[in-house]
Amino acid sequence: MKSKETDRVNTWRDTIENFWYYHKVAVIVIIIGILIVGVLVTQHSSRLVTDLNISLVTAEDLLEESINFNEALPGLIKDSNKDGEANITISYMLIGQDIEKEENANQLNSLEQQLMNNGATLFIVDSLNYDRLIKKDAFCPLDTFFDVALYQDQILYRNDEAIAFSLKGSKVLREMKFINDDLYALLLFQRPGEENDPVRNIEYQNAVAVLSALLEQS
Numbered sequence: 602m603k604s605k606e607t608d609r610v611n612t613w614r615d616t617i618e619n620f621w622y623y624h625k626v627a628v629i630v631i632i633i634g635i636l637i638v639g640v641l642v643t644q645h646s647s648r649l650v651t652d653l654n655i656s657l658v659t660a661e662d663l664l665e666e667s668i669n670f671n672e673a674l675p676g677l678i679k680d681s682n683k684d685g686e687a688n689i690t691i692s693y694m695l696i697g698q699d700i701e702k703e704e705n706a707n708q709l710n711s712l713e714q715q716l717m718n719n720g721a722t723l724f725i726v727d728s729l730n731y732d733r734l735i736k737k738d739a740f741c742p743l744d745t746f747f748d749v750a751l752y753q754d755q756i757l758y759r760n761d762e763a764i765a766f767s768l769k770g771s772k773v774l775r776e777m778k779f780i781n782d783d784l785y786a787l788l789l790f791q792r793p794g795e796e797n798d799p800v801r802n803i804e805y806q807n808a809v810a811v812l813s814a815l816l817e818q819s
Contacts, residue, residue, distance in 0.1 A: 651690040652681045653807040656721035658694045658712060658730040661781060668693060670811065673777045677810050681803035689811065692721055696730055709733075716789070723808040724787045725815075731765065731785040740764055741790040746809045755816060757785065766812065772819040786812055 657668060670689040680687045692715065694708045715721050716739045726734055734740075735757075743749050743763040749756055757765040768774060768784040775782065788808060795801045 652687050653678055653723065653804055653811065654690045654692060654721040655723045655725060655808075655811070656692045656694065656712065656715050658696055658724070658726040658734075659781070659784075660695070660697045660727055660729045662695055663693065663780065664778075667778050667780070669777070673773055674811060674814055677814060678807035679803050681800050681807060687807075689807075696733075698729060719789065719792070722789050722804050723812060724789065725768070725784055726787070727781065728783055728785070734787065735759060735765070739790060740787040743788070745791070746788065746805065747813075752816060766816060768815050770818045771815050772817045773815050775819045786815065788812070 655670065657663075668691050670691060674689070676687075678687045678689060694712055696705050696708045696712065698705075700706055700709060712734075716737065724734065724740070743752075743756065743766065749763045752766065755767045755769075756763045757767060759765075764787065766786045768786055769782050771782055771784075774784070788805070791801075791805070
């Protein structure tokens with residue numbers, strides 16, 4: 602009895618080894634293909650289908666009702682994806698000081714994915730997270746979309762380049778009852794060819810419209 606069981610095990614093992622010997626290249630190619638497709642799907646799904654995605658990053662928790670930009674800025678943006686509605690989507694991330702904490706590390710990873718995959722066009726962050734983001738070469742000069750001479754007191758520079766706006770004193774944020782207006786806004790850089798993409802152009806127009814509204818002082 603034991604001999605028959607051993608023979609079956611050996612036969613099964615021989616079959617696997619024989620299959621691997623003759624088909625290992627094809628198996629490896631298939632596995633690599635699946636991984637590539639998975640990465641592409643993940644990258645695509647990380648970008649929400651919306652008319653404007655704003656990444657809002659703070660160290661202090663914000664109330665859900667205080668970050669409803671659609672209600673605060675009705676009729677301001679255009680319908681970029683032609684679904685019949687013009688909506689702002691907020692990707693809210695709570696990232697505190699201690700990046701050793703798992704929740705902070707996970708949120709930082711999500712933020713990195715947003716930067717890499719066009720996950721958001723407009724980034725609004727508090728001072729802690731501004732210090733983190735400004736180290737990354739991911740944002741376009743403000744003079745790409747704004748006459749920066751009109752906003753001198755609200756501009757932050759990096760290497761003599763206008764790179765971010767301070768939203769301190771924002772009328773809209775005050776009306777939205779933000780607990781803290783010590784926030785900063787940055788625009789994701791345009792990738793090569795995006796200036797010819799009509800959908801992305803409208804997204805940037807929407808971002809500029811929202812940012813212009815946020816810059817109005819109370």
